Amino acid sequence: VKLYTYFRSSAAFRVRIALNLKGLAYESCFVHLPKGEHRGEAYGRVNPQALVPTLDTGAAKLNQSLAIIEYLEQTHPSPALLPTDALGRARVRSLSLLVACEIHPMNNLRALQYLRRELGQSEEGVTTWYRHWIADGLSKLEAELASSTRTGRFSHGDTPSMADCCLVPQIFNARRFDSDLRPYPTTMRIFDACMALDAFDRAQPSKQPDAE
Amino acid sequence: VKLYTYFRSSAAFRVRIALNLKGLAYESCFVHLPKGEHRGEAYGRVNPQALVPTLDTGAAKLNQSLAIIEYLEQTHPSPALLPTDALGRARVRSLSLLVACEIHPMNNLRALQYLRRELGQSEEGVTTWYRHWIADGLSKLEAELASSTRTGRFSHGDTPSMADCCLVPQIFNARRFDSDLRPYPTTMRIFDACMALDAFDRAQPSKQPDAE
Numbered sequence A, B: 001v002k003l004y005t006y007f008r009s010s011a012a013f014r015v016r017i018a019l020n021l022k023g024l025a026y027e028s029c030f031v032h033l034p035k036g037e038h039r040g041e042a043y044g045r046v047n048p049q050a051l052v053p054t055l056d057t058g059a060a061k062l063n064q065s066l067a068i069i070e071y072l073e074q075t076h077p078s079p080a081l082l083p084t085d086a087l088g089r090a091r092v093r094s095l096s097l098l099v100a101c102e103i104h105p106m107n108n109l110r111a112l113q114y115l116r117r118e119l120g121q122s123e124e125g126v127t128t129w130y131r132h133w134i135a136d137g138l139s140k141l142e143a144e145l146a147s148s149t150r151t152g153r154f155s156h157g158d159t160p161s162m163a164d165c166c167l168v169p170q171i172f173n174a175r176r177f178d179s180d181l182r183p184y185p186t187t188m189r190i191f192d193a194c195m196a197l198d199a200f201d202r203a204q205p206s207k208q209p210d211a212e
Helices: A010-021 A041-046 A065-075 A086-107 A109-117 A123-147 A162-176 A185-195 B010-021 B041-046 B065-075 B086-107 B109-117 B123-147 B162-176 B185-195
Strands: A002-005 A027-030 A054-056 A061-063 B002-005 B027-030 B054-056 B061-063
Touching: A002 A010, A010 A065, A010 A086, A010 A162, A061 A065, A061 B086, A065 A086, A065 A162, A065 B086, A086 A109, A086 A123, A086 A162, A086 B061, A086 B065, A086 B086, A109 A123, A123 A162, A123 A185, A162 A185, B002 B010, B010 B065, B010 B086, B010 B162, B061 B065, B065 B086, B065 B162, B086 B109, B086 B123, B086 B162, B109 B123, B123 B162, B123 B185, B162 B185
Parallel strands: A002 A027, B002 B027
Antiparallel strands: A002 A054, A054 A061, B002 B054, B054 B061
């Protein structure tokens, strides 16, 4: 399979982790987001959403990171990134969506650029916005993780799941903007447990061939 | 089952449609978002994410609309809201996530309130922001729907899917802010096909008991 990726993209990072956890080798195609390569005509034929990542399976080009991870789960079930019980699956999906819908969209590159360029916000305004949504979202994640008996060494039990594939890139993103992470001890304990694993470590931005 | 809902919440609207499509009766608990009831202590015990909707199954309280719909799909498989083939499932999930991750987070109530109250944006600035993300996101959705042979009477084939549960509330939201929807003929054709069905029609905001 071929993965269209950019080293700093949190969404691509999620899929890199999932591929590594499942032991699937992949070829990388690098899409330079700051240069706008994702908005070009060539990439538009790969992904009509003009977003990274895309997974080219040969049979089809799949996009949206969580849809890709669910596809990998169905086609390569072992090791599992979702539990088998319906309530457990709902919990892992909810934790994943909390990051993917409530936190990340607010502070990805294009949202911050739009605030700066089109709405005339100062750097201070942009940082205020960024930190607000990080704090809002990570408080919710911490509340979920700290309040459930199903939280284990990882977000759900003692093996990594799709929720961890989302948690880790979000923490990298938050650190890049110097967010205060001390209020989220459960989240950070899980982050550390993840990063001790090779599958997470190898997927991190600075270890990608396109890292700058 | 019990659904914590607010008539205008797009995320709750998605779940109302799914419950109706599957023919599942539910009891409604109304959470008044503009009054901030979702941020109160009582609701915090229902949903640590302080967001609507929550589905209380008796055994557990589930949150995040797409996680709830996936749970309903696993526990009440018929009629199906996801196809059975892995590539089809990936496509329906991707279309759903395109709405849930790329469009809706940018223009839900709390994002607009934050722009207005904390970043000092004028109504004009807020409207510019809103319309930008609607146009950006719906163009991508239209490109996906118009370019695929798998699009049928609905987003995926000729029966409604999870993708339609996401598409319809997003169009209601866009109309509320007077967005120009003429550039999205495929999307709007599917919207009309959905609204001709009782399951969608009954779920719409103005037909909820808590509508104002």
